[in-house]
Amino acid sequence: MEKREMLYEGKAKKVYKTDVDGKYIIMFKDDATAFNGVKKGTIVNKGIINNKMTSLLFTLLEENGIPTHFEKMLNDREQLVKSVEIIPLEVIIRNVAAGSLAKRLGLEEGTKMNKTIIEFCYKKDELGDPMINEDHIYALDLAKKEEIAAIRDYSLKINEVLIKYFGEREMKLIDFKLEFGRFEGKVILADEISPDTARLWDAKTDRKLDKDRFRRDLGDVEETYIEVLSRLEK
Numbered sequence: 717m718e719k720r721e722m723l724y725e726g727k728a729k730k731v732y733k734t735d736v737d738g739k740y741i742i743m744f745k746d747d748a749t750a751f752n753g754v755k756k757g758t759i760v761n762k763g764i765i766n767n768k769m770t771s772l773l774f775t776l777l778e779e780n781g782i783p784t785h786f787e788k789m790l791n792d793r794e795q796l797v798k799s800v801e802i803i804p805l806e807v808i809i810r811n812v813a814a815g816s817l818a819k820r821l822g823l824e825e826g827t828k829m830n831k832t833i834i835e836f837c838y839k840k841d842e843l844g845d846p847m848i849n850e851d852h853i854y855a856l857d858l859a860k861k862e863e864i865a866a867i868r869d870y871s872l873k874i875n876e877v878l879i880k881y882f883g884e885r886e887m888k889l890i891d892f893k894l895e896f897g898r899f900e901g902k903v904i905l906a907d908e909i910s911p912d913t914a915r916l917w918d919a920k921t922d923r924k925l926d927k928d929r930f931r932r933d934l935g936d937v938e939e940t941y942i943e944v945l946s947r948l949e950k
């Protein structure tokens with residue numbers, strides 16, 4: 717397996733072609749951004765932690781029947797994945813009100829809700845990833861009805877598996893963002909699951925164990941990423 721030219725550089729990852737058909741390599745960077753790139757910084761060794769965490773969680777999800785792009789970890793910062801075509805949606809799953817939902821609806825962070833919420837955002841940095849609904853998705857042909865049905869089913873199943881897994885490790889899964897891609901005609905989970913893309917609170921103290929520590933200048937950012945990985949590896 718040989719790494720070939722870079723296909724894409726995002727805020728937290730680079731994607732490379734390989735000499736094998738249908739396989740890409742993803743490299744996880746330490747770069748951290750917030751508020752759509754307005755705040756920039758580095759979280760030392762974040763790339764290593766997010767690579768490990770995503771590998772661990774995607775393996776767990778595969779074991780629970782969720783198809784993912786993950787193939788194997790190659791080294792500290794790189795993993796081999798299936799070469800999906802990313803569906804340009806950010807799928808946000810919310811169990812507890814926090815972040816932009818709390819702000820938009822005037823709710824206190826931590827407010828319990830009667831139901832898990834799934835939101836869709838149009839993945840477009842220059843627009844700040846605006847929230848859209850299923851009508852927009854079909855009107856703009858971003859995804860087909862069957863694909864959205866699969867994305868909803870997988871998202872709820874992933875939520876169930878992760879709530880249990882994090883719960884057993886003394887963490888509450890408040891909300892998280894998923895991205896899906898198309899591979900050989902099917903929808904599969906892509907991207908990453910890490911403290912960059914999920915809000916995790918300590919089960920006893922509600923201490924924030926995620927990227928909000930960087931976004932909101934709460935301190936102990938690196939230590940917290942290490943802490944989450946060590947809890948997950950238990």
Ligand code: 5GP
Pocket residue numbers: 806808814815816817845891892893912913914915927
């Ligand atoms: P919110 O909409 O409250 O800012 O984010 C909801 C959840 O989705 C959070 O767990 C957050 O980390 C994740 N999320 C939403 N948009 C993005 C994004 O553009 N990048 C990353 N890394 N995570 C996001």
